[in-house]
Amino acid sequence: MLQPLLHDLVGTVMAPTGALSGTDGQLRPAGVQGLFHADRRVLSQARLLVDDTEPEAVGHAHDGAGRTRFVSLARWLGDSGADPTVRLDRVRELTPYGMTESVEISSTASVPVNATVTVELACDFAAMDAVKTGRVTGFPVPAAAAGQGRLTWRSAGAHVIVTGQGAEARPGDEPRLTWKIDLPPRGRTTLSWRLVVQDPAGAFVVPAAGPPEWSPPRVDAADRRLTRLLDQALADLRSLRLATPDAPEDTFLGAGVPWFLTLFGRDSIWAARMLLPLGTALAGGTLRVLARRQGERLDPRSGEAPGKIMHELRRHAIVLGEDGRRVPAAYYGTIDATPLWISLLHDAWRWGLPEHEVEPLLPHLEAALGWLADHADPDRDGFLEYVDTSGHGLANQGWKDSGDSIRFHDGSLAEPPIALAEVQGYAHQAALHGAALLDAFGRPGADRWREYAATLAGRFRAAFWVDGAHGPFPALALDRDKRPVDALTSNIGHLLGTGLLTPEESAQVAGLLGGPGLAEGFGLRTMSALDAGFSPLSYHCGSIWPHDTAIVLAGLAREGFDAQAATLAEGLLAAAESFDYRLPELYGGDARHRVGRPVAYPAACRPQAWSAAAALTIVHAALGLHPDVPAGQATLRPLAGAPLGALTVGGLRVAGGEVEVSVAGDGTATVTGLPDGMRLIPGR
Missing domain, CATH: 1.50.10.10 (Glycosyltransferase)
Structure with missing residues (x-):
């Protein structure tokens, strides 16, 4: 067993919760990817698809504490030609008890854009030390339905709830959130979903x-x-x-x-x-x-x-x-x-x-x-x-x-x-x-x-x-x-x-x-x-x-x-x-x-x-x-x-x-604002 590699993953964190994904933003069921909360993996997959196809990643950037933006393209949609006309900005924002993702889909195409957007999810509740040593042997926990657009997973130590605004939620062994989008020419829309962790066993941090x-x-x-x-x-x-x-x-x-x-x-x-x-x-x-x-x-x-x-x-x-x-x-x-x-x-x-x-x-x-x-x-x-x-x-x-x-x-x-x-x-x-x-x-x-x-x-x-x-x-x-x-x-x-x-x-x-x-x-x-x-x-x-x-x-x-x-x-x-x-x-x-x-x-x-x-x-x-x-x-x-x-x-x-x-450029230094009565002693 080998420790999973990290160097090519993108971390987003708001302690005690942290996410590790590929540079494309995808959380795949492999290695150490996933969303972790207080030494436990509470999401082992979050794979974004457009018409059952992964968008093509073009870049990402950290955007302040606990926030990362991933940019990708759906080049099979929109106008034909060299320039892409359908772009996805996947904005991941962590909270101490979960994560929110907004998927901003914008079109500069001259024709309408119709597509199905899916987020495939999984949760395995793996312990951090098992993930670190490559000893994860369990399988994802089936998701239960929890109302319109809601899925839930439970273990002895945690309760995970995912809600997709305006989404259709499919529970079971292959849970997912699905949206149908219909964009007019040069249209845009934003899809969003969020995950909340409840920790009834009691957190240590x-x-x-x-x-x-x-x-x-x-x-x-x-x-x-x-x-x-x-x-x-x-x-x-x-x-x-x-x-x-x-x-x-x-x-x-x-x-x-x-x-x-x-x-x-x-x-x-x-x-x-x-x-x-x-x-x-x-x-x-x-x-x-x-x-x-x-x-x-x-x-x-x-x-x-x-x-x-x-x-x-x-x-x-x-x-x-x-x-x-x-x-x-x-x-x-x-x-x-x-x-x-x-x-x-x-x-x-x-x-x-x-x-x-x-x-x-x-x-x-x-x-x-x-x-x-x-x-x-x-x-x-x-x-x-x-x-x-x-x-x-x-x-x-x-x-x-x-x-x-x-x-x-x-x-x-x-x-x-x-x-x-x-x-x-x-x-x-x-x-x-x-x-x-x-x-x-x-x-x-x-x-x-x-x-x-x-x-x-x-x-x-x-x-x-x-x-x-x-x-x-x-x-x-x-x-x-x-x-x-x-x-x-x-x-x-x-x-x-x-x-x-x-x-x-x-x-x-x-x-x-x-x-x-x-x-x-x-x-x-x-x-x-x-x-x-x-x-x-x-x-x-x-x-x-x-x-x-x-x-x-x-x-x-x-x-x-x-x-x-x-x-x-x-x-x-x-x-x-x-x-x-x-x-x-x-x-x-x-x-x-x-x-x-x-x-x-x-x-x-x-x-x-x-x-x-x-x-x-x-x-x-x-x-x-x-x-x-x-x-x-x-x-x-x-x-x-x-x-x-x-x-x-x-x-x-x-x-x-x-x-x-x-x-200054010549090395001369000055200081202002020292407390009243404090003496300044040059160090040279």
Whole structure:
């Protein structure tokens, strides 16, 4: 069984509902196509026919959050001649609990047009994990009649109702909606149908309430790619907003379509962190949702431990792969979500998260720090490490969580327990961030965590650094025998900005990140092309992930390595052009001089929250504004020489107020709208 491919499908989403179709708009009973709601496929076919023939597709475009337009032709109708005269615009619009389609049929023919329009439907109620692994073995559920123009499907967990306005509905094993149309010369008509999902079993995620937690920024960019990428990204992020039934007021971002449209600790945290320049409300919601599910007990099966932040939330236990491994609905198999949660709390506080929102989270902060001390280092060697003791969970529990992602330079696999390089950086930063919060709110223990960070930095320096063809660098990880896993990977870029490296070490890392082995593609490769395990279409050993590239370029920019940061930003912008400005989860790591455009990774999710949020990271790195609201100051350090061209962004948020930053073509930057009394400190 093989995982269905996604690269040539078109996603439309309004969480927790998402549709995947062909580029022609057809939902066919194959692979992962269909309409999904909260981890269940509620429509496995919606095939549009005109006179029992599929129209010929000519194009499609995303049209805002949750809306896609598909254009096709019925060339056998209307006038004869070279130019088509009958056009269909199929407009798909998703809601959190269903989908509406309008079929606009327009004729420019000089003769009347008469036709029969049909939508063939099917529903199989397949579970998302069964679809993902290619294990769908069931058959479509027969449709029942539910009144004029209405069809219905029922299962133990859901009720689906389809209504075709003015249509004749045929129930049974081959359900369909049918319309007869009679258009006069140059006439037009619009047909419509809608699907509604009722979820009597109770949802585990619900739509976010109210408008987005951010306002669209006002962007004037010399490089128009940046504006187009940001516009599409914010539309996608708006459609990925979710909440949980117990706290519908707290919003987080679902990780991505189709497999990960739910709460994901690491992904939701990173996306919220990247969006901090647009306000702290999303960060606050994400922090609270995860704090409510913070671990309280030791459970090897789920990976739960006291103080630990969870990995993912599902409707039910899911199968991870072809070997039948199952993880619980609430799964904690992640080594990095807990320190990242601490740093999100700290960064949101610096951007102006109000104290009355920070203070209730301080006990959770202390519990998360406690996990670092008591449970993250089971063999007490001073490093955070993971091993799946259950035998049913993820073998690798960092962001590169595929089973073959942790490889030595010679391509051999590392054996767990594994201590990842970037996770030590996250822990170092989290300890310092935790100490700052404890001091600021008059709570004890800050000195302990500063000492923890200093000790970790010394241990890391002694254990992780190895020699390579281009000089010393941090290893990807330590394996079960404490051997450095000596592949050169993007992971080391996540160390920048964490404080774990000395300035000299940061310069060495930055030089390697900017070298051809890692940076000659459309962004940053996950593994150097000089390593034996490299493959440009490997999930984690040579591909390019936009969020990974964005995290590293932000670290490069923050530490003053502007040329390398600009190279990575340009790579992402070039890739964005090729993907209609909707960056996928990942794509191929081929060198730019070998391919004219990035090669799609065939199973990549799109839209993906942290890939979309990467657009804002590019903007933020170019502007270089870093506020510290509690300290009453902000630094301004744009990329030297304005490598992305002149850029002005208004509508940024610092302590709830609007701020505008402008970078001229020569790199000169100005900022207006900072809160009263806040000092601006030039970063150069």
